[in-house]
Amino acid sequence: MTTLLIRNAAVLVTMDDQRREIPGGGLYIRDGFIEKVGMAQELPSEADTVLDLHEQVVLPGLINTHHHFYQTLTRAVPAAQNANLFNWLKTLYPIWARMNPEDIFTSTQTALAELALSGCTTASDHLYLFPNGSKLDDEIAGAREVGLRLQASRGSMSLGESQGGLPPDSVVDSEDAILEDSVRLIERYHDAAPGAVVQIVLAPCSPFSVTGELMKQSARLARQYGVHLHTHLAETQDEEAFCQEKFGYRPVAYMQSVDWTGPDVWFAHSVHVSQPEVELYAHTGCGVAHCPSSNMRLASGIAPVLEYMRAGVKLGLGVDGSASNDGSHLLAEARQAMLLARLRAGQEGASLSAGDAPPLLTARQALELATRGGAAVLGRADIGSLEVGKCADFIAFDLNRLGYAGALSDPVAALLFCAPQEVDLNVVGGRVIVQGGRLLTVDLPRLVARHNRAAQRLLENG
Numbered sequence: 001m002t003t004l005l006i007r008n009a010a011v012l013v014t015m016d017d018q019r020r021e022i023p024g025g026g027l028y029i030r031d032g033f034i035e036k037v038g039m040a041q042e043l044p045s046e047a048d049t050v051l052d053l054h055e056q057v058v059l060p061g062l063i064n065t066h067h068h069f070y071q072t073l074t075r076a077v078p079a080a081q082n083a084n085l086f087n088w089l090k091t092l093y094p095i096w097a098r099m100n101p102e103d104i105f106t107s108t109q110t111a112l113a114e115l116a117l118s119g120c121t122t123a124s125d126h127l128y129l130f131p132n133g134s135k136l137d138d139e140i141a142g143a144r145e146v147g148l149r150l151q152a153s154r155g156s157m158s159l160g161e162s163q164g165g166l167p168p169d170s171v172v173d174s175e176d177a178i179l180e181d182s183v184r185l186i187e188r189y190h191d192a193a194p195g196a197v198v199q200i201v202l203a204p205c206s207p208f209s210v211t212g213e214l215m216k217q218s219a220r221l222a223r224q225y226g227v228h229l230h231t232h233l234a235e236t237q238d239e240e241a242f243c244q245e246k247f248g249y250r251p252v253a254y255m256q257s258v259d260w261t262g263p264d265v266w267f268a269h270s271v272h273v274s275q276p277e278v279e280l281y282a283h284t285g286c287g288v289a290h291c292p293s294s295n296m297r298l299a300s301g302i303a304p305v306l307e308y309m310r311a312g313v314k315l316g317l318g319v320d321g322s323a324s325n326d327g328s329h330l331l332a333e334a335r336q337a338m339l340l341a342r343l344r345a346g347q348e349g350a351s352l353s354a355g356d357a358p359p360l361l362t363a364r365q366a367l368e369l370a371t372r373g374g375a376a377v378l379g380r381a382d383i384g385s386l387e388v389g390k391c392a393d394f395i396a397f398d399l400n401r402l403g404y405a406g407a408l409s410d411p412v413a414a415l416l417f418c419a420p421q422e423v424d425l426n427v428v429g430g431r432v433i434v435q436g437g438r439l440l441t442v443d444l445p446r447l448v449a450r451h452n453r454a455a456q457r458l459l460e461n462g
């Protein structure tokens, strides 16, 4: 048994049901789970490790609900800088088709290192290309070394260009092979217990890259094993037109037709949805991974965040793949969500009379999406808040720094309103991953050098 005591935080943000913020608060942790939450006098006075966090804001680790780690290899590629989604994909598919297993391993570590330093403790990733012998196992191996929790989504593409899909035939797989590999991965890696480090998710890529039959078979398999389902949905107007033409449905109705609604399903983006579709998500329990930077970068549109919140839809944040963001800074994504929701509210409130402010997403609401919201979207009751019995996943920011100078009247809001900073401390299941702002689990200079060599090779072999 090992114990860890955190005490005297400037403020401890619990994100519990009462949304308590405890000045001078702390945590007592045993074997990776929280045993006590409170002021120093309410906690044991000793532990194997004791961290005094005065001058630091402590909050639950942030949760990323949508990413494609491998895309860190193709950030800011000139030919894909100024394209919409479909053209961006067509430019990048052939480059991604050159990746090998080591590239998957390396890019996973790069993305997770960046996520860890930006406050993330649980990351969902969606890998849907397996060129040159690559497997989801390569990603899982890379993630284990970094130390964050991973929701590894077994993505897939089966509808190539010759069948009316978007991706070239060279990057799609047979549906039998996809389903067989899905079973293998679930049986090998999926851990349903509280505190799980790896969970498997089934994730056909999008309506325009798989068949309806693969969607149905994946849903059947996921429910047989009790794993979750994830895909891209209602991201762009092009996708909506594709679904209408090919399937005769809008994207959300198409999902209903292939058994993809329920509390075990979450969709990335969901920008172009009607009010009845928002309500359908709420009634059926579908979650949404909101990816504001990606939606802005690809000019996809502005998701109806306040409408989702009002309807009670489970809503989390995603940095999305690093070729459409191009950073994996989750705190920055929370800030972007706050700002973009305000812009939309302002546009919609244009008819308000002078002096009436439109409803604005607050800093605390944005932090809630990044913590509790993400946990709900991923279907994990063991993370997302600092409460007795939950995983000891938390982060801390030192307030005594340039970026927060003059903002100490509300240090919690300062995390979102000021320029996004990196964490000083990141702890996952009681294990310290980042301390003093330094990532302890991987050698960053060597990783960056390896990553840049791989990225260069992918572009040169065109």
Ligand SMILES: [Zn+2]
Pocket: 066, 067, 068, 232, 268, 320, 321
């Ligand atoms: Zn995506």
